[in-house]
Amino acid sequence: MIRPGEPFPEADTRFELYVSYGETDAMGVVYYGNYAHWFERSRGQYLRERGLSYAEVERRGVMLPVREMAVRYISPARYDEHIVVRAGISQWGRASVTFAYQVYGPPEHSRLVCLGTTQHACVDANGKPVAVPGWLKEICLK
Amino acid sequence: MIRPGEPFPEADTRFELYVSYGETDAMGVVYYGNYAHWFERSRGQYLRERGLSYAEVERRGVMLPVREMAVRYISPARYDEHIVVRAGISQWGRASVTFAYQVYGPPEHSRLVCLGTTQHACVDANGKPVAVPGWLKEICLK
Amino acid sequence: MIRPGEPFPEADTRFELYVSYGETDAMGVVYYGNYAHWFERSRGQYLRERGLSYAEVERRGVMLPVREMAVRYISPARYDEHIVVRAGISQWGRASVTFAYQVYGPPEHSRLVCLGTTQHACVDANGKPVAVPGWLKEICLK
């Protein structure tokens, strides 16, 4: 986890959303399982901003299934709050890549909602581990 | 929609579940979009009880994508309530099939939660409409 | 349902999104139950664009639970497609309001993905039906 104040990867993205009703639960807050969806949406935007969709990554024969996820819930997010999910690649393995996330809510994205990481294996169409391709690394480090 | 008191297809299934936290929303009740999942689970059980999984239906080259859904919400379901979803096939078209659903909650499955229908096209692997195969009809009418 | 070519409420919104992986299913397309979430997000944006959040509507003592939903699925949406959900109020009852939806996908929002409607009861904090408040109607017709 990258805590606020610690250095976050420079090549990052900021995915914004408003909390929907369908994302909340009977406690009145965002259900703990839904942050995985936000993480994924921010990863998708991260690639899209670099001119590459994850669909295109797959067409090139590379898949990045999640191997590990960790989430630390700090402060609950509520219906209609304006949220920003900051995402960036915090670590490159030979055949893996790790994303770090920081989720902020109001007032004005100053309140830390949660922290997370997802580690992705880099595999081919048959699920066999392969080295992270150079073109992927190049694109992501832009 | 088949209302309580009206005749329900004799070949039916009763899918039971406890409402989870993740299915509720900030109003304290099951989110209106989640009933589609319950409908699908009951359809899956309907086939499974007849010795056929939907995965097997697909392997035989037939897909049943949803073409229309209608839901009438009567009384909200809440966390941890014991629910039963009654499902059966209410209509056979030449290249379609319609499921009807009745969802009941406590006390003892006597309270009507919602009613629904889903109409499914019968298509081949390329998405082209095909007549409902005889074997599918036979199995379902058991 | 309001079909393309038929008049759509002039006071409308256009909610845009990219299809996420978590919204797709094993058929490779958006799961039929997820459109309810998009409908809700577009309703939320509809109110927000008029200076009112649904949270604020609730604080004023009015709730708009969904009483009926209908969806017609036309053409599947796929991962990473850029989608627009058009939403507007198609009917005002004494104690109810009906939203209509049209969902479009690529190329350039020209392909119709699905049509839908949701009818909402207008109730107070105790769930008792109340007439649609004048201020709500005024705001929405802007």
Place this chain on the structure above:
Amino acid sequence: MIRPGEPFPEADTRFELYVSYGETDAMGVVYYGNYAHWFERSRGQYLRERGLSYAEVERRGVMLPVREMAVRYISPARYDEHIVVRAGISQWGRASVTFAYQVYGPPEHSRLVCLGTTQHACVDANGKPVAVPGWLKEICLK
């Protein structure tokens, strides 16, 4: 994480389910965010089997929001597979409790699908940390 072969809490539960279409994604496997729902369902069953619903825990003034989650994905689960989620309490803090999970799939619950843990804060209705009540510990250790 408690790996297979390592001692698992003796007071455990085994929550069974069939993978639904709505839980899969375009890769043809269960979406990585959906395991949080299974974890929660198994926790719910864990309490229910001990004569206590989580709803009842809340009525007694105690809430157990998730503070941390960790998941390790081993082998993907697919549509219609028969799954068992084993859950038990692996650690008691003064004002927290940790659940461990092992998810198994076919053939016959022998294939490890994923491992997980969730750490829960013990708080009162105002969200203030409180010591785990004796009655909760007693019930859970049955």
